[in-house]
Amino acid sequence: MGSGRVSLQRRKEYESEMAFFRAWMQQTVESLGFSPGSRSWCYLFEDAHIITKGDFTKATKWLADARKSFDSDGKPLIPRRFVAKDDARQMTGADVYDKEKTARDYINSEIRDMQARARQWWPASFWKYQHSYPILWTEKADLVKLFEPAMHPAIKRFTGKGWADINSRANVVQEVVWARDNNLEPVILYCGDHDPAGVQISDMIRSNLRPIAEVLLAEQDIPMSYEFSRALYSMEGLEIVRFGLNTDFIEDNDLLWIDGLETSSGRDLNDPGHPDHNKPHVQQYLAEHGPRKVEANALITRPEAAQQLITDVLDQYIDADGVERWEAENREASKEATEKVEHLIKMLTFLDTQGWLYSGHKLEAAAEIHRAKTLPSGPEIDV
Known part of the structure; x- marks a missing residue:
């Protein structure tokens, strides 16, 4: 104003x-x-x-x-x-309690939930029919949000925000180990800023993960051969793919170049007085792109291009035929579970019409009458 x-x-x-x-x-x-x-x-x-x-x-x-x-x-x-x-400053904590006012309301709610869960029961892992195990590593949190509509929920993703902290790196190593232990080939898909550090970070991920892997290997206490352990925790053979931001994508989608290469210290990498100015990766970047950069956040202005970007790279690692087999198996399992729940609800409806379901002593008496025919043999059953 x-x-x-x-x-x-x-x-x-x-x-x-x-x-x-x-x-x-x-x-x-x-x-x-x-x-x-x-x-x-x-x-x-x-x-x-x-x-x-x-x-x-x-x-x-x-x-x-x-x-x-x-x-x-x-x-x-x-x-x-x-x-x-900012999730780092987000307040946490919750008062968790059931909203139903009566036991009957609670039981009915549980039955409805059981019906819904049966229809959604998918017991087969997404990775059951896959060969690769992609892990998304982004520089900015908004990139994950942009990519998620084009990603399956089973694909692990996290925001590194520069050089990831020890706990984040440990999580990545553990995902790599899990994948190998389940006969999957892990691959890290990295997308970050187009600047000297952003271009370098994808090359440095391996050395960034290696010491964490060595610590986790030393701490693991599961019985396995030394050779097998080293194979699981080795970062040398880990495939690492930097799929953005790259120059061609920036130019094709007319993303914003920002003049200058200011770092967190407030100084510019293009300044000969900057302590990192003469480092090889900085000089190589300056020679190829000049003193300018594109932050990964610039993708926010091109959401469709962002989703196509992640789709194109995931198509190289997600087996479409495997996805179809996974869906078919789970649909069949869900159908079976739904039928079983419907049978159970019919039985509960009968008990309710007889006045037994919400009467403990009547239900116990009915169970005693039918115990020999309806309940399995074995130890005393708490009806």
Whole structure:
């Protein structure tokens, strides 16, 4: 609204503009299927020609301020739900209790849930008919959200945010070990920033995982031969594929290049005074691409291209015929379970019509009468 005293007319104009802006943000959220983080919103603003790349820092601060400011009706200028929460600062804890007020309501609810679970019973693992075990490793959390609609839920994915911490790396190693132990070939699919560190990180993943694998191997206490253990925990033969962001994809989809190679220290890698300026990977990057970069968040402006990107790479590792066999086996199992539950419900309905189901002493008496014919032999059964 500008600085200094704001006229009533200008305030009304501003709030009218914000109403249109909120509608655009809501439409964007609904189109994406999730709320982007602040940095990703900057790319969406830039792609919509609302700001330029030089306004990112100011736009991020404005987003935070607008979520704490109110219009004349007392409503936030921008709803908090439009911007993704930082999971690292998310409040946890929950009061868990059953909502049914009576035992009969609770039992009926459990029966309905049992029906639903039977229809959804899929006992065969997705990996039963697969040969490869892809693991998605991304630089930014919003990339996972972008890719997920085109991914099967069984595919493990996580956000590295640069050099992943020890626990995250341990999780990756354990997934690699599990895959090999189940006769699957693990492969890490990495997508991150297009800058010197982002391009290098995919080459450094192996050395990043190796010491963690050695520690986990030393800690494991399951009986197996030394050779077999080394094969499971070895990172040398692990396939690592960097599928983005790459120059061709950036140019084909007209993603935003940002001038400069500023690092977390606030200094620019293009500055000869930067301690990493003369490192081979930095010099090679500068020679090929110049002092500019593309952050992985830029994909937020091209959701369809992002999903096609992950689809293309997964098609190389997911066996489509194996997926069909997995679905067929589980559909048959689900059908069988549903039939068994329907039989059980018919029996419970009969017990209820006789007044036995919710009467403990009547049910016990009925069980005593029919015990020899209806219950299996063996130790005393708690009816």
